Amino acid sequence: MVTAIKKGNLHVVRLVVNGEEHAALVKSNTTLLDLLREEFDYTGTKKGCELGDCGACTVLMDGKTVNSCLVLAVEANGHTVTTIEGLERNGELDRLQEEFINQAAVQCGYCSPGMILSAKALLVRNPHPSEREVREAIGGNLCRCTGYVRIVKAILAAAEANS
Amino acid sequence: MSETSTKDFSVIGKSVPKIDARDKVTGRAKYAGDLKVPGMLIGKILRSPHAHARILNINTSKAMELPGVAAVITARDVPSTFYGISPARYDETILAIEKVLQVGDKVAAVAAVDEETAVKALALIDVEYEVLPAVLDPLRAMDEGQPQVHPQYERNISVEIHQDFGDVEKAFRESYVVRTDCFQGNRATHVPMEPHAAISKWENGKLTIWSSSQSPHYFQYHISRVFGLKMGDVRVIKAFVGGGFGGKLEPSAAEYVSAALAMKTGRPVKIVFDRKEVFFHNRGRHAQHIELTTGVTKEGKILGVHAKFIIDGGSYTSLGIASAYYAGAMLPLIYDFDHFKFDGLRVHTNLPSCAAQRGHGAPQPRFAFESQLDMIAKELGMDPIEIRKVNARQPNTTTLNDLKVNSCEFTACLDKATEISDWAGKKGKLPPGQGIGIGCGGFITGAGYPIYRTRLPHASAVIKISEQGDTATLYIGAVDIGQGSDTILAQMAAEAVGINYEDVRIVSADTETTPHDFGAYASRQTLMSGHAVKQAGDEIRRQIIELAADLLEANAADVDIDRRVVFVKGSPEKTLTFENVANEFFIRKGPLVGKGSYAPPKLGGKFKGAAVGTSPAYSFAAQISQVEVDEETGQVMVTKVWDVHDCGTVINPSLLHGQVEGALFMGMGEAMYEQVVFDDKGKPLNANLGEYRVPTALDVPEVISELVDSYEPAGPWGVKEVGEGATLPTMGSYANAIYDAIGVRLYDLPLTPEKVWRAIQDRKKLL
Structure with a gap:
């Protein structure tokens, strides 16, 4: 891990978010979630519990899912972070995003960013997951609207499109 | 599952993508x-x-x-x-x-x-x-000498309800079986993902x-x-x-x-x-303590029901008076009987306030009723489906508490659920530890009266066509909280005007820029806001047709619009585009606007509390669940649930089934896991999402959501409720399936492994 440079009570952190270099002065107790939302305005990363229970704040750090509410901003120093805003490329949606729309997997949408990123990490490491593996991958992302029925369908449909 | 419509509509009945889905999957949607x-x-x-x-x-x-x-x-x-x-x-x-x-x-x-x-x-x-000193036990809150939560509510009584229809004592005397059972509900809460x-x-x-x-x-x-x-x-x-569910x-x-x-x-x-x-x-589900007495004939016909409730209201009244009335008011809806007594007591405690949560007041009484009906069927040697069919409400009837039911395909729901679940092949025939159970429900399509007294219409809408005629904007006070009202109302606007879904923009739920609507509760918007949209769309259609008739030198009665083509019926060569006519309209007369509003007819009886439960239309549902119980641990696994809903005409099949799945899922959480617990000082012990256990993707069963053909005359295009109804049957259907699996009856929600295990041990002691 690259150690963040300390300046008085603040630390300088540098990280790549959605392919762009970002730097900020943060406090020791600033979370990655607050850094993303408040400093960089990536508000697609949602705050649901601040305890790592709900998964609404899930982002990818070096390709792996983390609850950004449980990661300190200084810990993200030198790392690469992908938020939901980073999945769309040149106006083109990621296949997962498309399938969430096609399969009506989105209701209130508050869990959708975290859900899609958990699914993204799954499909990168396992392009053809079973339904059980999909359910395990999103087991830490709570949804209160859908009963997960269409979310699981959407992820499986996106995996299907991989083949 | 059928997600394409066979009905002859241009825009409604189709699973168009949600109008806000792209914003939500890209993180652009701002909460x-x-x-x-x-x-x-x-x-x-x-x-x-x-x-x-x-x-x-x-x-x-x-x-x-x-x-x-x-x-x-x-x-x-x-x-x-x-x-x-x-x-x-x-x-x-x-x-x-x-x-x-x-x-x-x-x-x-x-x-x-x-x-x-x-x-x-x-x-x-x-x-x-x-x-x-604090009042923490709702069953003692009304006792003499208890601390007063509010000075103005003597003995901590928030509301006391006594309703008496027919002669329930006489009904019980004439009954072949009379059963009294006590049930206990849980203090569940909405848990919207967005605080x-x-x-x-x-x-x-x-x-x-x-x-x-x-x-x-x-x-x-x-x-x-x-x-x-x-x-x-x-x-x-x-x-x-990010979700509401009543909260x-x-x-x-x-x-x-x-x-x-x-x-x-x-x-x-x-x-x-x-x-x-x-x-x-909070403002979540009231924990209800229910004593239910039901009398039936030898043939299983329900003669009378006496329901007594003590419900824990918590600190403030909130919407709890309505919740208390709903507990009893919805009981006579799905089964037809003539004699009913309802005694309710909502008490204050020094705990968080309870109010409306999906199914408002009705799910726990429904759990009690569906459980007891199975017990009665067993005493009579009847199949649980059969006793429900004997009592199932029929269309165009009025309940004993003056709720007027138009469309009702409850019997068809029961038949279809029986068929698709292979009930006949499974009931009593599954291996030990496995079981199948049924629970049913029905719900309002919007409350007949607003929450405070006012003569305002319940919903209103304005549609404005752009100057060029290429887009339409729907201005409506209706509230999309994730259920998809913006989408289905845009579909309705397109259908009514005669344009495409993609042409419609929506501005909603802003008290300054959109006309009045009471909002998202009581499953009201598809019917009520839908009526306003249809009227607004019809007005635009009329204006376009009138001008087009002039331009085409045709009779207005012969002119029609479909997906942006304005044509003379029977003369295919005589057409204009919607844009042309709309643009010409603006040039000649100024803004092309349509407006609509809706208020339900006067509904309900004259007794105290008669307004609660009134609605222009009611939905009905039957749910069958299949479970596996581990008798060593008390762990219950629900393997599959079949829901058959009578919800009238479907505007968007994907969103509709999403509502059924979500409502069922909420019922499932309440049935199996959810309960806010407190220490002896009234401090919540699990006010977080780790210890207040909501179901994850690994907990939910396979859900089959099916519909029956149904048309509701009180709704625009025949629509009625879907958002809440599927929460009601789940708790009872799970309890009945557990009984079928292991012969153990559970009376207390949630149906946790500990309770199942203890009930198994108690039964062993009796044997």
């Missing part, structure tokens, strides 16, 4: 907590650590001195007007005036430059309390609030009343809402306190609840 207003401060609320205490003194001087703090307020700094949402029971204030009534009650508040400073300032507020949030701005005597709201109208009404402002000087704008129907401290702080500081103030505060605010 209230995501918004930033220039100059904005962060507000935080100091909450009571005690369940019941007198506030002796509050010292805010140290907090005020903290750099970065803009304001610290207590009850002295804000209006002392009592508020609530049940008329004549306003008993809550912005900040506690003399006493706190629950852990988490609102004591003081801070506005500061950032969250950290605000939290630090809260810690510097010094409050001196005199701790009072409540609001930003208030006070500028030139006008208050603007961006809010996570199920009803900007009720928010505007109550907030203007509390602050003594004209309704026109309060603007409530719904941001994207965001009334303004919370997020709105009241942020507004007070904005007025005090002159700067915009944002308040976002943390998860614990969502549990403190």
Whole structure:
């Protein structure tokens, strides 16, 4: 891990978010979630519990899912972070995003960013997951609207499109 | 599952993508907590650590001195007007005036430059309390000598209900089987993924609030009343809402306190609840203690029902009066019987307030009824489906409590559920430890009366066609909280006008720019807001046809519109585009606008409480569940659930089934896991999402959602309810399936492994 440079009570952190270099002065107790939302305005990363229970704040750090509410901003120093805003490329949606729309997997949408990123990490490491593996991958992302029925369908449909 | 329609519509009946889905999957959708207003401060609320205490003194001087703090307020700094949402029971204030009534009650508040400073300032507020004995047990709350939660509610009685229809004693005398059973419900709560949030701005005597709201109208009404402002000087704008389920129907401290702080500081103030505060605010399911007596004939015909409830209302009234009435009012809906007695008592305790949650008041009584009906069927040697069919409500009937039912395909639901679940092949034939059970339900399609007395229509809409005629904008007060009302109302607008779904834009749920609507509760919008949209669309269609007839030199009666083509019936060569006609309309006459509004007809009887349960239309549903029980551990695994819903015409099949799946899932959580628990001082022990257990993707069964053909004459295009009805049957169907699997009857929700295991041990002792 690259150690963040300390300046008085603040630390300088540098990280790549959605392919762009970002730097900020943060406090020791600033979370990655607050850094993303408040400093960089990536508000697609949602705050649901601040305890790592709900998964609404899930982002990818070096390709792996983390609850950004449980990661300190200084810990993200030198790392690469992908938020939901980073999945769309040149106006083109990621296949997962498309399938969430096609399969009506989105209701209130508050869990959708975290859900899609958990699914993204799954499909990168396992392009053809079973339904059980999909359910395990999103087991830490709570949804209160859908009963997960269409979310699981959407992820499986996106995996299907991989083949 | 059929997700394409066979009906002859152009736009409705199709699973078009949600109008806001792209914004939601890309992270562009802004919820209230995501918004930033220039100059904005962060507000935080100091909450009571005690369940019941007198506030002796509050010292805010140290907090005020903290750099970065803009304001610290207590009850002295804000209006002392009592508020609530049940008329004549306003008993809550912005900040506690003399006493706190629950852990988490609102004591003081801070506005500061950032969250950290605000939290630090809260810690510097010094409050001196005199701790009072608390009322924590709803079954003893009404006893003599118990502490009083509110001085005005003697013996802590929030509402006492006695309704008596027919002669239930006589019915019981004439019955072949009469059973009395006691059931206990749980204190479940909504858990919207988005915590409540609001930003208030006070500028030139006008208050603007961006809010996570199920009803900007009720928010505007109550907030203007509390602050003594004209309704026109309060603007409530719904941001994207991350789920409500009943918990965001009334303004919370997020709105009241942020507004007070904005007025005090002159700067915009944002308040976002943390998860614990969502549990403190609550307004979730009342835990109901139910004693149910039912008498039936030898043939299984229900003659009479006597239902007694004691329900735990918690600290404030909120919408709890209606919840208490709903407990009994919905019982006579799905089965037809003539004699009914309903005794209800809602009591106050020093616990968080309970109010409306998906299925409002009705799911726990339905659990009791469906469980008991199975017990009665067993005594009679009848199949559980058969006893339900004997009693199933028929179309065009009126319940004993004067609820008028038009369409009703309940029997068809039962038949279809029986068939698709292979009930006949499974009931009594599954291997040991496996079982199958049924539960049913029915629900209103919008309440017949608004929550406060007013003659306003329930819904209204304006559609405006652009000058070029290429797009239409629907302005509507209806509230999309994720269920998809923006989408289905846009579909309806397109259908009514004769254009495509993609042509419709929507501006919704803003009290200043959209016409009045009561909002998202009681499963009302598809029918009520839908009526207003249809009327508005029809008006535009009429105006286009009139002008087109002129331009085409045809008879208006022969002109029609379909998907942007304006044509003369029988003369295929005589067509115009919608754009041309609409554009010509604007040139000749100015804006092309249509408007509509809807109010239900006068509904219901004349007895006290008769308004509760009234609705223009009712849905019906049958649910069959299959379970596997591990008798060693008491673990229940629900393997598959079949839901068959009678919901009238379908506007968007994918969204509709999504509602059924979600409602069923909420019923499942309440049936199996969910319960807020407290210590002996009234402090919640699991006010977080780790210990308040909601189902994950690994917990939910396979769900098969099916429909029956149905047309509701009171709804536009024949629509009726879907959002809440599927929550009702689940608890009973699970309990009945567990009984079928292992012969153990559970009376207390949730049906946890511990309770199943203990019931198994108790049965072993009896053997």
